[in-house]
Amino acid sequence: MTNMFDLSGKVAIVTGGNGGIGLGIALGLAEAGAHVVVTGRNTAKNEAAVAEIAAAGGSASAKVCDIRDKEACDSLIEDTVAAHGRVDILVNNSGINYRKLPQDFSLEEWHDVIDTNLTAPFVLCQGVYPHFMRQGGGKIINIGSIASFMGSPVGVAYGPSKGGILQLTRALAVAWAKDNIQVNCILPGWIDTPLSQSAREQIPGLEDAVIGRTPAGRWGEPADFAGAAIYLASAASDFVNGAQLLIDGAYSCKA
Secondary structure, three states, rough: OHHOOOOOOOOEEEEEOOEEEEEEHHHHHHHHHEEEEEEOOHHHHHHHHHHHHOOOEEEEEEEEEOOOHHHHHHHHHHHHHHHHOOOOEEOOOOOOOOOOOOHOOHHHHHHHHHHHHHHHHHHHHHHHHHHHHHHEEEEEEEEEEHHHHHOOOOOOOOHHHHHHHHHHHHHHHHHHHHEEEEEEEEEEOOOOOOOHHHHHOOOOOOHHHHHHHHHOOOOOOHHHHHHHHHHOOHHHHHHOOOOOEEOOOOOHHHO
16 A cells, blocks of 8 residues: 555655745655655745755755746756656645735736736646656646635635636646546645744734634644645545645634
8 A cells, every 4th residue: 555655756846845835745745755846936945945855864956936937937847857857746836925905906916926826837737748748647736725715805816816726626637637647636724834924913813713713723734735745646546636635624614
């Protein structure tokens, strides 16, 4: 059974893999044997993530990439294949948010969120497709959110971007299943990351509200995503396609 989860010889790209959920996923994939290419716009954070993965016994490298730039996305994929001979796993994790009421949102902020959270993952999925076809298959893990289906007054662009990620996942799964490409979506709840830490600073009472609603009685941690990512990246999930996996401590189940 353990062989089903073995990622030895596989190469994974994790966008935003230099912190938060992305780093938790990168550590998990590396522990399972994959070489992980960590991407992000911050060189120092990228290098620190690679060092952390190496210290845990994993293999990783870093690539600075602004995923809002199609040419940068194309270079990320081509450079990965040039350096490692292949790409087997794509994790679309990078995401941003502006917590503002709808009437205060600028069009520039709208485009920034949609371009980062939805358009860039589509571009990257298109980019890995020919390599997956050449190799006989591949795995894509998109990171959505409970905001993919729950509303927030300060999520006017974030919610639609994450709802779009869920629908993108389903569309690609249906289109590419015949090519042995599995595309699935992880939906995080409230996770203790720098993004959520800023939310706690901006939204009074959020800390107690999250704990009070979450049946698990705690915030999630980046490490909570390692096992799910290994499963969705491995042969264990070869007939799992277009699925959505909630990781929220049952937050969204509670009435």
